[in-house]
Amino acid sequence: MRAIVCEQIDQLRLVEQEEPVLLPGMAVVRIRRVGICGTDLHAYKGNQPFFSYPRVLGHELAGIVEQADDPQGKVKAGDQVSVIPYMHCGNCIACRGGKTNCCMDMRVLGVHIDGGMCELIAVPVTHLLVANELTLDQAAVLEPLSIGAHAVRRSGIQAGETALVIGSGPIGLGVMAFAKHRGARVIAMDIQEERLAFCKRWAGVDETVHALQGAKERLAELTNGEYPAVVFDATGNARSMTDAFGLVSHGGKLVYVGLVKAELSFSDPEFHKREMTLMGSRNATIEDFSAVLEALQSGSVDVGSYITHRVPFAEMIQHFDHWLKPEAKVIKAMVEL
Missing domain, CATH: 3.40.50.720 (NAD(P)-binding Rossmann-like Domain)
Known part of the structure; x- marks a missing residue:
């Protein structure tokens, strides 16, 4: 499968990687939308304090579930989902207190571990929010709006x-x-x-x-x-x-x-x-994602004008530097797969 890697500061490269395999408690998601965040831009320029290279970028993600192993049956193949990209440990003082957004051993997709700027990604089913009533664009911007x-x-x-x-x-x-x-x-x-x-x-x-x-x-x-x-x-x-x-x-x-x-x-x-x-204020919790999902379903947040730029996956690298410039007037750029 194709993936875009930030190999070092100011360097992105399209590469071929092996497809993920389905493991217990996981789902394999075909990525359809990737929102570009300030975190991605800062990582590209070497200004993201939690970042290491090389890294597959991308944490504002929406896609379609291809395979799922969900013991509770909440996530199934064919579901449209938004990805909650904050992989928390579940055991530390923050997690025990319900503050999974600031876990002591936090691993964020696209920052600490490889993200979703690729065709397929394996994600724990606990970190997927079924969003069948939203558009793909809406599902992709759940994450930044939840912050x-x-x-x-x-x-x-x-x-x-x-x-x-x-x-x-x-x-x-x-x-x-x-x-x-x-x-x-x-x-x-x-x-x-x-x-x-x-x-x-x-x-x-x-x-x-x-x-x-x-x-x-x-x-x-x-x-x-x-x-x-x-x-x-x-x-x-x-x-x-x-x-x-x-x-x-x-x-x-x-x-x-x-x-x-x-x-x-x-x-x-x-x-x-x-x-x-x-x-x-760091990241967001499932409660925030759910609240934003309801707001989007009600139509109270206009995603259409929030997304100002969009490009196909294969063309993303050639546009990335331009998005950094003020004259580009980017609010939210969206990559389509």
Whole structure:
């Protein structure tokens, strides 16, 4: 079968590999859609802290089950599925507490172990979500949208509270959509006016703020000088993540959804006087995937305009470098098999 391997920084190669075999408790899935994530782009450029080379990329996956060995009979051949790419151990303190998304021995497809940028993949049936009522595109974007939904759930934001979401990439957009779903007042912040306009159209945010044009003063105006109760940073940018400390209300929360390969520092007096809560938000759980699946089934999330670029599998490598450029205006790129 064909697979695309990131052999080293700035190098992708189409290779032939052996097809996976069916093992107990597993399913063999024919991949039909692979979403391109910031993680893939960062790994390609050498900026992903958990990545090792060579690696088959791909963790935003949808496909059709070809064979399944499911003792409970929930997954069967012919089912359309979304893959939950976080392979947790099930035994550590995080897993025992239901926080499988931050397992001590986490292995994420396409990051720690080979992913789904290939024709066939073997996956535990416990990590498949049957999505026969969705389109293949919808099933493929369950994963990035679930990361946003998890961050919102973890924040505990309440209806009527104000949320600031910094960064309007695919993850930030998911945060905005699900914060609005919870009834929050949502402010989007980014450095691109075109992206901010998209946040209004796609996520229905209430206000937008340009990050480089008096952002702090504008946020003060929008919140009567109190600042947002919850700030989500989905940029993966060290400067933005550090500056975000100054944008949180007293008694508020700062949630890091993005990841940066760097050390961060902050002013303890500013942190302390606000009695601020700093939170990390990593991956998602089955509960988040299920909630997003329901939202997609209801039609409350528009996947059509979320996916801005698509290419056949055989042409993916030639487009990858272009997707890194701002002028490409990529929100979500999708590879079709």
